[in-house]
Amino acid sequence: MELLAFGKTGWGDELFYATLMTIAVSITAMLIGFFFALIFTPLKLSKYKSLNLIGNFYTTVIRGVPELLVIYLFFFGGSGAIMYVASIFGYFEYIEINAFITGSVAIGIISGAYSTEVFRGAIQSIDKGQFEAAKVLGINKFTQFYKIILPQMLRLAIPNLSNVWQITLKDTSLISVTGLVEIMRQSYIAAGSTRDPLFFYSFAAILYLMLTYISMKIINKLEIKYSRGY
Amino acid sequence: MNIFKKTILTVLVSLLLICNVYADKVRIGTEGAYPPWNDTDASGKLVGFEIELGYELCKIMEHQCTFVPQDWDGMIPALLMRKFDVIMAGMSITPERQKTITFSQGYATEPATLAVMKGSSLESMDTPGSINLNRKGNEKILKTITSALAGKTVCVQTATIHQKFLDSGDVGSVNVRAYKTQDEVNLDLTSGRCDVALAAKASFVEYAEASGNAVITVGPNFSGGAFGDGVGVGIRQGGDDAIGKRDAKLLKDFNKAINTARKKGIISKLAIKYFKDDVSM
Amino acid sequence: MDFDLMFTSFPKLLGATVVTLKLLSASLFFGLIIGLLFAILRLNKNIFINKFAYGYSYLFRGTPLLVQIFIIYFGLGQIEYLRSTFLWVILKEPYWCAIIAFTLNTGAYTSEILRSAFQTIKPGIIEAGKSLGISSKIIFYKIQIPIAIRQSLPAYGNEIILMMKGTSLASTVTLMDLTGVAKYIISTTFKPIEVFIVAGGIYLFMTFIIHNVIKFLEKKYSFSQ
DSSP states (O other): OGGGOSSSSSSHHHHHHHHHHHHHHHHHHHHHHHHHHHHHHHHHHOSOHHHHHHHHHHHHHHHHSOHHHHHHHHHHHHHHHHHHHHHHTTOOSOEEEOHHHHHHHHHHHHHHHHHHHHHHHHHHTSOHHHHHHHHHTTOOHHHIIIIIIHHHHHHHHHHHHHHHHHHHHHHGGGGGGGTOOSHHHHHHHHHHHHTOHHHHHHHHHHHHHHHHHHHHHHHHHHHHHHTTTO | OHHHHHHHHHHHHHHHHHEEEOSSEEEEEEOSOBTTTBEEOTTSOEESHHHHHHHHHHHHHTOEEEEEEOOGGGHHHHHHTTSSSEEOSSOBOOHHHHTTEEEEEEEEOOOEEEEEETTOGGGGOOOOSEEETTSSOOHHHHHHHHHHHTTOEEEEETTSHHHHHHHTTBTBSOEEEEESSHHHHHHHHHHTSOSEEEEEHHHHHHHHHHHOOOEEEEEEEEESGGGOSOEEEEEEOOOSSHHHHHHHHHHHHHHHHHHHHHHTTHHHHHHHHHHSSOOBO | OOHHHHHHHHHHHHHHHHHHHHHHHHHHHHHHHHHHHHHHHHTOSOHHHHHHHHHHHHHHHSSOHHHHHHIIIIIGGGOHHHHTSTHHHHHTSHHHHHHHHHHHHHHHHHHHHHHHHHHHSOHHHHHHHHHTTOOHHHIIIIIIHHHHHHHHHHHHHHHHHHHHHHGGGGGGGTOOSHHHHHHHHHHHHOOHHHHHHHHHHHHHHHHHHHHHHHHHHHHHTOTTO
């Protein structure tokens, strides 16, 4: 138990902050994922082949390659790309992108691919008549998507989005390879330093179980709330 | 449309805010998992020989410095990606690494050695106390080691001089198992998954002392050849653009600072403090 | 971009793909058995058996695979008592540790997939079998299981792809699978992007194959035939 003490001698406070970090990265990544999904879902549903291709490329590649590889690629390629863009604008100094943002975006790209699929499925199950009605009323495509389709879609998507959330939450454990100190990284450091991997990895498992349990409870409440009136 | 524009704007602005720009700060990449060279303590702080030495060198150079933790296997790629400016991570100066990056003069050197658990058959391995691969006439020792390692699982940390040596064929074809950190090598040496491990001598001594496990070093102390010429500060190769010039200057600064620190006895003092032995060079 | 490196590393990575496929097929094989077993336990009316099966699937679905593989490899390796038992023969090998972790993980997901497939079988089908005088054992093995398998094909196809991607974590316990060899090449060339792109391409190709095989099977065994 003294291994979990708070303060200088134990790992309790470190693991507590690491848990907060896992939660923060998961939420940020989920939101970034939504942002990606909002861009790629319309592409996937577009009637233009070339736009379809872009949308499909994103979801196929990200869902077909191990998360670990996506994270490595983003970690090593991402900063290089940003610095390359900066150099075009004549900026050659060092640009440091905060580890939290790197991690969240990397997980967000993965999470976004799954969200895109969920949104696509939800939109496709919306009554076709709604699209026609909007067309008849002369509402433009953009408004149609954001004001009519999106709100309905979100309700239909909540059960599947809860799966995406679970995937996202667990994928954050892989971000430990980039050095962001979340639950897995902190347990890794603690296990190395104390030479007690069994204890710390088991404790990490308990922390993840706690997070999945609590988030499931919250999502169930949301589901009940949003299905009111149906 | 409005919402869309706003979102994009918000994202751009926040991206700008989080991109910290360091113009004068020297960022030093280290592993934080290779005691006594570098380690992480229970409060999550980086500690160890190189951490203290790094700050001393920066004081001499009158640079502001900060340490950046980085996993060992991504150390050189991360340097090339400019995640940090220099490496101080117990990294030996080897010709292979010099193809990609450059090094300051060495600041410390420490032999590599094999280690086993007490009671291993390798304990009785009969070799001279040390072997320098740069010299000739090592055939007999290497032959002894080759036959001792035959059929054994030899564990090393990945991407190290130790792995390079085992892969080189100098000791025949060895069953090598590579781990992400030295901690993991030590754990599996204790568990018995590894028959024998190869690493810097100090890391075995440190582990045996801290864990109370009966890890003992066997065979000769290795140096030269694949083991390189001491540990130095890894820096990007200079170039003609602004960053290249800065890197070239950083190399000069570090070389000068190491000279000064050596003359003042700072390196020896720190070496004795962390290694209980003057491993400075 | 170092295209030379991409060309020279391709055959090495392809060789490592064999390890990845071995890990995948072994885990799927054992995982399917465990999944089926636990799906049946989940349908059991005894609350303890039921809860036990649920606990297993919850534990392995609620934690990251990386944690599971670390507990099994590094964690169990620390228990001195375990090292003196016959289990150590298996746990000593990183290869088997990885397969155990992957099996338990995919077994948990598979049990959920099969359970929901069993539950969606229309009661009429079972009743029809009963009224024809077929014993409930035969109904289970010859009617319920085949229907459940067909029913769960799409979801199981996804699980195979997820597991294939999951095997990349074997590299964290020293195995030289596709990701492991990619990391090894990077450790000597220091060019992560090129190597990871080639490795990613190979994974993507495997996903493509699995996806299409499942699609083919779905068509072949569709009810509308």
